Amino acid sequence: MKFIDIFSGLGGFHVGLKNNGHECVFSCEINEDLRDLYEINHGIRPHDDIRTVSESDVPAHDILCAGFPCQPFSLAGKKKGAKCPESGRLIDHVVRIADYHKPQFVLLENVPNVLTIENGTFWDYVRNSFERIGYRIDYRVISPVDLGIPQNRKRVFILGTRSDINAESFKWPSASDEGIVRVSLEEVLDNTLDHKKLESKKSDILALWQELLNGLNIATLCSVSIVAPEFGATYPENFSKLSLRELKHYKGAYGQSLEHCHTWAELLALMPSYVQKGKQIPQWMLKSIRFSRNLYQANENFCDQWAKKLSKINNSWQILEWRGAHVKHVIKDHIVQFRASGIRILKADIAPSLIAMTPTQIPIIPSESRYVSKHEAAKLQYLHTLKKLPEKNNAAFKALGNAVNAKIIELIGKNLIPVSL
Ligand SMILES: C[S@@+](CC[C@H](N)C(=O)[O-])C[C@H]1O[C@@H](n2cnc3c(N)ncnc32)[C@H](O)[C@@H]1O
Structure with missing residues (x-):
């Protein structure tokens, strides 16, 4: 299937879906350094601000991926809005593109808190926005450690399935799945790679x-x-x-x-x-x-x-x-x-x-x-196959800390099989 990667960062969605043979046809990232890296790592130049992208300029696709930034539902200036640099409802732009292209699947990722902030009104807003344009919404909270990667990192994965697609066969990946390879932290750690000494x-x-x-x-x-x-x-x-x-x-x-x-x-x-x-x-x-x-x-x-x-x-x-x-x-x-x-x-x-x-x-x-070095952190995010990480340690950890765990996306992607009703 063809997919697009909105708020693409280091490209956790890209790595995970490409490992299943899917093809990225568009990406979008406001940070220039991350755009440069994405081009080096994935061979595709991301567009910049999603708010300036016209939906008709986005190629047709089957899966829309978006790890939307820590999202203030409140208007800029209010408490949460002011805290978050990306004020405004960026999710609206995801909905706008999904509404125009009607991909079979929409795959979103965020912190679990997104389900409960503002007494659940933000989550109601997200769910209703996708239901209104013809998607069924389901979600799971998953951590890499559930799927064999030694990092505790609970995130909510949200799957929107177009209402004419039969998603009965879709199963969320879980710890009991066959074929999950457990990697120990010992295997991830490698003190020969460049790391910072403790002060x-x-x-x-x-x-x-x-x-x-x-x-x-x-x-x-x-x-x-x-x-x-x-x-x-x-x-x-x-x-x-x-x-x-x-x-x-x-x-x-x-x-x-x-x-x-x-x-x-x-x-x-x-x-x-x-x-x-x-x-x-x-x-x-x-x-x-x-x-x-x-x-x-x-x-x-x-x-x-x-x-x-x-x-x-x-x-x-x-x-x-x-x-x-x-x-x-x-x-x-x-x-x-x-x-x-x-x-x-x-x-x-x-x-x-x-x-x-x-x-x-x-x-x-x-x-x-x-x-822990940035290379070890990349392994914890299943992004160790990237050719290049941000040069500076702080920038690398910021990007890796923002990224979606590519192993979880790979395992979700494996089960995304479209069947028309
Ligand atoms: C939570 S991170 C997503 C990371 C990504 N999924 C990955 O695997 O690395 C959100 C990203 O959205 C980018 N971003 C924020 N506002 C944006 C905008 N208006 N348009 C495009 N990208 C934006 C940020 O720079 C950040 O890299």
Whole structure:
């Protein structure tokens, strides 16, 4: 079949469908560097802004693919619209082209959140727009790890089938399908390819946290965070209704006395950053904070000595988010991500989702003191066959984090067999 690739990026749809023998006849991408790369990798020059493409200039096709950008339904200027650079309803342009050409299938991909944002009104809008022009809509949330690729990355895949096409034979790919080849993360990792070394200050902070884990001898850490500012803290979980006088006898972050605070500004400066705004512990941190206070009570001296070595400059480095093995608390046997909420420790068998928004969350292999390389990330997106990736590491991770996983598209494409009713 012939397909088109709107918002084509690195070409995850292209790779996946071409692996099934389908042929790309048109693509479209606003970013010039990505257009250049697409031409090198796929031999086709993408058009630029979809909003300027006339539907009659798009060749006839059987499958329309679109990984539409993080889509603000709100008008530009409103909260979500302003956050997203591509304001306006880009999905309308996908519908416009589908309405003109009436391809047999429309295949869309996005974050699962697209189903629920704005109380589901955006999703209703997308579904209704395609139903109105004669498509039946079905969708599945699928992650590469379900289909043998060691990356956790839940995305929603939306299939529109023209109403005169019998799609009874179509099956979404799933973990139990025959022929799914499981690739381990070990097979993906290849430290001979160019990778960035881990900065020494990050290695140092990981070593310091390891020192704490070794010293505490915790029996099991189960999806909990160790929140260092709670070492010695006694302030109430919710102090929004208390007066300064009532708080005098409590201790703030790292056991700092609140006794001499005459103003709220003085008091809040001695509190952990996460309670400064609401004057209470956020609900989602309660379990970890109680755990950390208990840990401190059982190991007071050790924790106090340890906390003296901890630099207090970077708030997020004072929290260790343990999502790793329950019994073996060895950081270097895991994957690490420095996140805004804390240093996250993940099991070593599956990579976390590659994300486009920030290069600071590129996964780290602590045993090799390095970041995952762009070539390894390309393998996690099943885009390792591309001739060229963006030169700069940050641009490469941004594009890979935006891309659709080509293996999932390949497996969906394999089952797209048009049968006229
Ligand atoms: C979520 S990514 C899709 C990635 C793609 N499916 C892939 O596999 O790499 C969205 C892409 O749409 C592009 N884009 C944003 N606004 C656009 C517009 N108005 N016209 C064309 N492309 C646009 C972005 O530059 C980005 O590469």
